[in-house]
Amino acid sequence: MLFSQPSPSPTHRASTFLHRAQLSSLNAPFFFTTNSNRIFHVFAIKEKHHLYGHTTSRKLQVQDFLQTAVTARSSEKHEALEKFQRNEETQTISEFNHLLMSLVSADEFELASNLKSNLSSFGLIPNDWTYSIFVNFYCKKNDPTEAKSVLDYMLDNGFEPNVATLTTLINTFCENGRLQDAFKVFDIMSSIGCEPTINTYNCLLKGLCYVGRVEEAYDLMGSIKKSSMKPDIYTYTAVMDGFCKVGRIHEAFELLCEAIEMELSPNAVTYNTLFNGYFKEGRPLRGFGLLRRMRARECKPDYITYSTFLHGLLKWGKMKAALSIYKEMIETGFRVDERMMNTLLRGLCRWSREEKELLKDVRNVFEEMRQRNYTVCPDAYDLVVEALCSGRDMEKGFEILTEMITIGYSPKTFTFNVVIKSLCAIGEVDRALAVFKVMHKNRDPRGIPFNALINQLNRKGRLLEARFVYAIALKRGVVPKSKPSKYLIVHHK
Numbered sequence: 001m002l003f004s005q006p007s008p009s010p011t012h013r014a015s016t017f018l019h020r021a022q023l024s025s026l027n028a029p030f031f032f033t034t035n036s037n038r039i040f041h042v043f044a045i046k047e048k049h050h051l052y053g054h055t056t057s058r059k060l061q062v063q064d065f066l067q068t069a070v071t072a073r074s075s076e077k078h079e080a081l082e083k084f085q086r087n088e089e090t091q092t093i094s095e096f097n098h099l100l101m102s103l104v105s106a107d108e109f110e111l112a113s114n115l116k117s118n119l120s121s122f123g124l125i126p127n128d129w130t131y132s133i134f135v136n137f138y139c140k141k142n143d144p145t146e147a148k149s150v151l152d153y154m155l156d157n158g159f160e161p162n163v164a165t166l167t168t169l170i171n172t173f174c175e176n177g178r179l180q181d182a183f184k185v186f187d188i189m190s191s192i193g194c195e196p197t198i199n200t201y202n203c204l205l206k207g208l209c210y211v212g213r214v215e216e217a218y219d220l221m222g223s224i225k226k227s228s229m230k231p232d233i234y235t236y237t238a239v240m241d242g243f244c245k246v247g248r249i250h251e252a253f254e255l256l257c258e259a260i261e262m263e264l265s266p267n268a269v270t271y272n273t274l275f276n277g278y279f280k281e282g283r284p285l286r287g288f289g290l291l292r293r294m295r296a297r298e299c300k301p302d303y304i305t306y307s308t309f310l311h312g313l314l315k316w317g318k319m320k321a322a323l324s325i326y327k328e329m330i331e332t333g334f335r336v337d338e339r340m341m342n343t344l345l346r347g348l349c350r351w352s353r354e355e356k357e358l359l360k361d362v363r364n365v366f367e368e369m370r371q372r373n374y375t376v377c378p379d380a381y382d383l384v385v386e387a388l389c390s391g392r393d394m395e396k397g398f399e400i401l402t403e404m405i406t407i408g409y410s411p412k413t414f415t416f417n418v419v420i421k422s423l424c425a426i427g428e429v430d431r432a433l434a435v436f437k438v439m440h441k442n443r444d445p446r447g448i449p450f451n452a453l454i455n456q457l458n459r460k461g462r463l464l465e466a467r468f469v470y471a472i473a474l475k476r477g478v479v480p481k482s483k484p485s486k487y488l489i490v491h492h493k
Helices: 010-018 056-071 074-087 093-105 109-117 128-140 144-156 163-175 179-191 198-210 214-226 233-245 249-261 268-280 284-296 303-315 319-332 338-351 356-371 378-390 394-406 413-425 429-439 450-460 463-475
Strands: none
Touching: 093 109, 093 128, 109 128, 128 144, 128 163, 144 163, 144 179, 163 179, 163 198, 179 198, 198 214, 198 233, 214 233, 233 249, 233 268, 249 268, 268 284, 268 303, 284 303, 284 319, 303 319, 303 338, 319 338, 319 356, 338 356, 338 378, 356 378, 378 394, 378 413, 394 413, 394 429, 413 429, 413 450, 429 450, 429 463, 450 463
16 A cells, blocks of 8 residues: 555545556557647547548548638538538548547537537447547537536446546546546546556646645655656656645755656756746746756757746846846747736836936837837836936937827826926927926826926026916916026026
């Protein structure tokens, strides 16, 4: 016994099964991916020159039909299926199975449902494979309850589901957090003598980690190691991800080292779990070490690697590091999404208050968003205008303020103030007045820079306009410290 518990838990039963689990060649090869986007593709080779008993000609006919159906409008899909059935008569259950599985694999669920409901009209008798496709159909639709009903029917009527079908259902239950149902299906495997594969156990490990039962997952992984069934990199990745989700990144990293020692090859998904773990722990800078490790092992970072890393750096305010990863993403050809671009832009604007050399990057990121037709959020617009004006790029700042108003955004009072004061500082009083006329209505008058405007108008000798601004201030309940000059101020050279 691998566990000593008074009442066997589902995990215990899975571990016990491992004592007698032996890997053997299956009738149908089974491809597994840890990707949670509905999962498995199953292929059964029943004859040397036939796929599901079909000739190459039949396969090509189905492929041509699928190309037509996928691109057709919804209203035309059923017509295309009916036309195909009229022209290419389905004579055997193998041909029916092939067509049905092709529709399911292409996510053409409505057509697959229509074909499935018309099975009796073909005068064909469904076999094991037909019902297995039905199970897969409901799993891909994320309806494991209905898939389980099909499985129960199979068992009650003498049909034999294979390991691929049962693993598909286990995986779907796990993805929905229904571990009890997943282990019930696992028990069915034991009762009918269907040996689980490492893929089956990987699904259970992912499911346990998904609901936070990480210790049970780790114990089950230990049982797998002691059995004749050796863990693969997906086994390690599943448990690493579980540890990272509960803040145990150190243990996840130890599992990475162990996997490498076992001569397994970690992939981008494996490393991505650690990036996410460091991000959640508030240590995103550790990601640079992970990137070096990946490259040393010739494991190419993917989009998820970069976006997770960038998101973590932005979340924890590591702007310069985030900027370097952003640039690396662009150089590599990856697109940074709109939300992260806005976050990066806001962060750079704030940092540029102290480090003016970042203004160039502010401009570059802003222009990149424009070129991609990304929506720049209002607060990012405010910060860009502030950054440019504070950095004495008044032309660009004024241009972006005008653009902001044109598209319907309402700049903050603080933004208007920065623009007016910056314009006054360089003697652009006409533009400053134009901005003042836009902003002074429906705003708290205490935030309006009356003093800066009056002083600049006095310097320019524009006394009537200075009095106009002063009058507006008084009307709004504010008494400016600066007063309109009574006399024209003459500046001697």
